[in-house]
Amino acid sequence: MNFIYAIDLIGTFVFAISGVLTATKQKFDVFGAAVIAFVTAVGGGTLRDMLIGSTPVGWMLDINYLLIIGLTVPITFFFxxxxxxxxxxxxxxxxxxxxxxTILGLEKTLAFGLHPAVAVIMGTVSACFGGVVRDVLCNVVPLIFRGTVYATACWMGAILYLLLREMALEYEVAMIITIIFIIIIRILAVRRKWRLPEMR
Amino acid sequence: MNFIYAIDLIGTFVFAISGVLTATKQKFDVFGAAVIAFVTAVGGGTLRDMLIGSTPVGWMLDINYLLIIGLTVPITFFFxxxxxxxxxxxxxxxxxxxxxxTILGLEKTLAFGLHPAVAVIMGTVSACFGGVVRDVLCNVVPLIFRGTVYATACWMGAILYLLLREMALEYEVAMIITIIFIIIIRILAVRRKWRLPEMR
Amino acid sequence: MNFIYAIDLIGTFVFAISGVLTATKQKFDVFGAAVIAFVTAVGGGTLRDMLIGSTPVGWMLDINYLLIIGLTVPITFFFxxxxxxxxxxxxxxxxxxxxxxTILGLEKTLAFGLHPAVAVIMGTVSACFGGVVRDVLCNVVPLIFRGTVYATACWMGAILYLLLREMALEYEVAMIITIIFIIIIRILAVRRKWRLPEMR
Structure with missing residues (x-):
């Protein structure tokens, strides 16, 4: 459990850094950068919590997320x-x-008694829609709607995870297999320049 | 009641199709198109549910909405x-x-014990703000803010419906009259090129 | 208390007027202007309420906000x-x-049992994020992310207010000092052309 929490905080940190980098490209000020870092890091989970009715939303209940995100602005500024x-x-x-x-969002949605298909969607929202809110605030078209195999790795991973759990695999094992699957899809997507088909 | 449910699903389907068509114009990929279909179809009701505190939001509780929206991407792609x-x-x-x-949103808001004026607004939000979220995600100015007589048909219909109910008309009768009213306003608006006055 | 309520309504009115003026620049129609007025005036508090789970959101429970905001469209149109x-x-x-x-948002967040750091953020969101939603709907980059000392006055004021309360100052006294502090920061920021440092 402590291991999961560590990964959660590291993921939050990396998401926040990528938010600051986007804000820098947009020539935002330090306050704007902090907002974009915040939204990128916790926006997806926040949207999920508002949709399923888990309020106050997650990051409000553990101050460590705030601290870690707050650090990313000076760190990116100086380094x-x-x-x-x-x-x-x-x-x-x-x-x-x-x-x-994806998995934490999916599990939380199931814990609210919702349908597995809803849980797959909410898992994907948790992982990817912080980036969508970031792009909306930066006044650009959301990156993940234009061909990148990113959200698709998440919802496929979410379905895989549900199947593994259905097969009675343990929580930790199913989680590790799913995360490795998503990493492999992401690496292949970038290496082989996979693109989702465009609507025409 | 089954009749209302059928209209609800058909409306959802048509909204989702129009979302996919918008996503196609934006050259979104199939995933982006699915998101826009989804947001256009259920975004208004979702926003209403989050505002009045009816969570988990509506579409999470009936998987048929998901199924119908999911179908619109391949249907539009091929046909x-x-x-x-x-x-x-x-x-x-x-x-x-x-x-x-509009009417379903208005009734739900009244059922939460809120003021009729709030219900008129929430009815309009339910019907029209899926399109607003769609436009925000497509990075364009919301269509319904630039002269189209669309949301105005809804809030006028909502007020008419409240008056009819005040006159003790039955639910179904008031609903049918209101929907016919909104249809007529929409047809006249397009035929006679009605435009709302622009701020200057 | 009545004095606070009066300031609250006047603040709502001024925010709504500034929303209508923005909508006018965007050549929105009267309906669009009403939406932007509304969002500018109550968007921040609405977002705060959805995040902390105070639903139905604030403006739904007191019809005076609606009335005051509704008046700003004809007033701006004619005068x-x-x-x-x-x-x-x-x-x-x-x-x-x-x-x-800022203070009302901060106090409401504390009343929900949340951490003071969360309350500082929610105070700032209450005061400033109506303008962010307004800018998103107008399809422009949020003004407060590009150097203006605006949100910064709020979160600094929020921290000052918490310190004053910690020093056992009365609610009204701490509030008046904080508001004067925020006014002074805003006046100095405009007079001396203070800008937040840009990310680079």
């Missing part, structure tokens, strides 16, 4: 060049992060 | 030309849909 | 020139408004 060298490491933790957030 | 020939049919079902969604 | 002469008065009431909304 931006170093961070940009860590692109591969960031990519890996981002992939682990969306894997974990 | 787009046929659908574009059905523009008049779509217009009619859209008008029926906003009529029904 | 726009007069209003533009009142820019300094509007600036003052805006500053008083964000001061009051």
């Amino acid at each position: 931006r060049k170093h961070i940009q060298k860590l692109r591969k490491t960031m990519f890996m933790f981002d992939a682990i992060g969306i894997g974990l957030f | 787009r030309k046929h659908i574009q020939k059905l523009r008049k049919t779509m217009f009619m079902f859209d008008a029926i849909g906003i009529g029904l969604f | 726009r020139k007069h209003i533009q002469k009142l820019r300094k008065t509007m600036f003052m009431f805006d500053a008083i408004g964000i001061g009051l909304f």
